[in-house]
Amino acid sequence: MAERRRGVVLEQAILRAAAEELAEVGFPGLTMDRVAKRAGTNKNAIYRRWPSRAALAVAAYRQFAEGSAELPDTGSLRADVLELLRRANRQWSSPLGDVLRGLLAGLGGEPELLKELQDASSDGGSAVWLTILGRAVARGEATPEALHPRVATVAVVLLRNEFITRGVPHVPDSVLVEIVDEVYLPLIRGRGTPPG
Template sequence: MTTDPPAGPRPRRRGAALEQAILDAAAALLAEAGYAAMTMDAVARRAGTNKNAIYRRWPNRAALGIAAYRRPAAAADLPDTGELRGDVLELLRRANRTWSSPSGDILRGLLAGARDDPDLLDRLQQQAGDGGSGMWLTVLGRAVARGEAAPEALHPRVATSAVVLLRNEYVTRGVPTVPDHVLTEMVDEVYLPLIRGRGTPPDER
């Protein structure tokens, strides 16, 4: 059951401050009671604003839900441990921490709501479509430059295969978090063998 904050006068907010309040309200509703509870009216009440202020920024509920999920995802420096295995493990650990945090609760609320909302489902698919391939391709590109992998490995589906495996644990198994030894298995038993099978590294030719 959701509870709105106590009513009372609030300072007038504009711009980024108002946008942040709206996103915070939407994220809280998603985490507490799921997508069905995240109506525009409920978000407006919790944020202390009106629906017009929301619609000026997001065209519909689905767009607002995706924005609320993405808001905590600040760009972080890519890991650079000096080896592909260490970099991939660190990226998986970061994703695992995110998906087992309140942000993960928000995502699960969106996924549940997507069953009855085609627009939300489409936006989620666009959001997750490349699995952050730019980040993973950068890490894999460094490995190619070090001679750990062949250039043939630089393919988005190959680069993101580890995070797809991790996502599968959450979506199909419904686990609250993935043990670290499972992350290690994903890297050692699936990801690295896949990378090594994509041609011969330059220093071995």
Template structure:
């Protein structure tokens, strides 16, 4: 699962760091979360994003790498939302790889693995 998630984040990072990505970043910043505008950008639509991440997470659940309770769109998309935050809120032109690794190792994996765990 870790490799799959990092691959998705690295691909998104390359895309958002490109010339086209710079335009998308400007549109996202200008949209200010306006659902109507974001829905016009297929790869930015919440449904398309959630579907991709739910597929990856569903495969991880089937392999026993994630808790079944993690199969929720908000949980599944946490990593990509955090990456998007780097671009839109922080204004970075590209996210360093160590940031991607941190998102995966420090936030995403603990979240999806412990989602169904009961506190001791």
């Protein structure tokens, strides 16, 4: 008779099963029954840990997406932003990106989970972008007025827009460079200039 799994061991089995299900059927096809069967447990064990299918999907995605590389620190805001955009582009172009897009589309009514998901995606949420921008402020490449979450994340929001509204499977590097050179850097530089 197999030993009964508990605690972290069972949790990891459930998350792994949910991640495999997400990769196979996407968020719309994810069911607690299929995850339970794949994990070799019952639905009650899942519901004790995650109150909904959406919460389980986000937790599974977070585990999948963890372990991303350290933040770039090239000494240049432009190079750091391009590296972050390129990482996000690679991830969103992968099967993991398909899962992310399905979750983003399916979590519209759950703002807390949506925020958690965005923070787990390869762009790292606003904290990552504020860190990169904060380093640029410290180097004198930007003024402190640029340190605003909406300003800091505008580049990755534009990249996300390419995937979600245009439905492209991969964004060409030339578009990333255009986002940085034509939108992001001018916005950052303009934040320190008083309105005229």
